Amino acid sequence: MSDLVLVEERGDVALVALNRPDKRNAISRALSFRLREALAELQRAKVVILTGEGPAFCAGVDLTERRDPNWADALGVDDAQHWLETLQAVHRHPAVVVAAVNGPAIGGGMTLVNASDLAVASERATFGAPELSFGSFPALSGSSAVKRLLPKHAAQLVFTARPVSAATAERWGLVNEVVEHDALRERAWELAESIAAWEAPALAFAKRALDELAALDWSRALEQGVLVSALTRRLA
Incomplete structure (x- = not known):
């Protein structure tokens, strides 16, 4: 099971790679659990x-697992939301999470990008929420898109069920930048190492503040920002 996720560490930065290339890195239960384990083991990464x-x-x-008539019984009530819990682990991780999108990020894959703090995409990447095409609202990819995108951009992904290009994703703000495919990992490491130069407590507070401030009105957000800034200065 450990080979389902590959981990490479360089100082304060860790690269975590989904490793089911023959299945286009579709999220099985085993991969979901292993990804969560890997993140838990990287609590000290910046x-x-x-x-x-x-x-x-x-x-x-991975929808093939759900075709098994015993899928629900095998999963059990406690693990029924395994992918939701893994996405929450990504979003709540104390490290800044950078998605390096090397190819199609579809459904749960796009949700993984949305759960990340930053995203760099290969020119070959595509992004989509195809669930409506097989009769289901995109529970996680749709709801996370609403949090990351303008309403009509999210609506286009949901209603058309068609993927958009990396260039469109950058224009919409779904990713921060698009690079040549062969330069993707190098650029991701470069970006990550530049962020890792800052103090860990300040990074953790900044990550949490950005998430929480987005839900506040203008005045309250500015007041809260002042408090967070003062706290991080005391920790420096």
């Missing part, structure tokens, strides 16, 4: 890069 092995970033949740 920056975590998430990427995929092979031509795809992540093709979403």
Whole structure:
């Protein structure tokens, strides 16, 4: 199971790669649990890069498991939301999470990008929420897109069920930048190492503040920002 996720550490930065290239890195239960374990083992990292092995970033949740008539019984009530819990682990991780999107990020794969703090994409990457095409609202990719995108951009992904290009994703703000495919990991490491130069407590507070301030009105957000700034200065 350990080979489902590959981890490379360089000082304060860790690269975590989904490793089911033959399945386009579709998220099986085993991969979901292993990714969560890997993140738990990297609590001291300042920056975590998430990427995929092979031509795809992540093709979403592995639906072949759900075709098993005993799938629900085998999963059990406690593990029924395993992918949601893993996404929460990504979003709440104390490190700054940078998605290095090396290829298609579809459904759950796009949700993984949305759960990350920053994203760099290969020119070959695509992004989509295809669930409506098989009769289901995109529970996680749709709801996370609403948090990351303008309403009509999120609506286009949901209603058309068609992927968009890396260039469109950058224009919409789904990713921060697009680079040549062969330069993707180098650029992700470069970005991660530049962020890791800052103090760990300040990074952790900044990550949490950015998440929480987005839910506040203008005045309250500015007041809270002053408090966070004062606290991080005391910790420096």
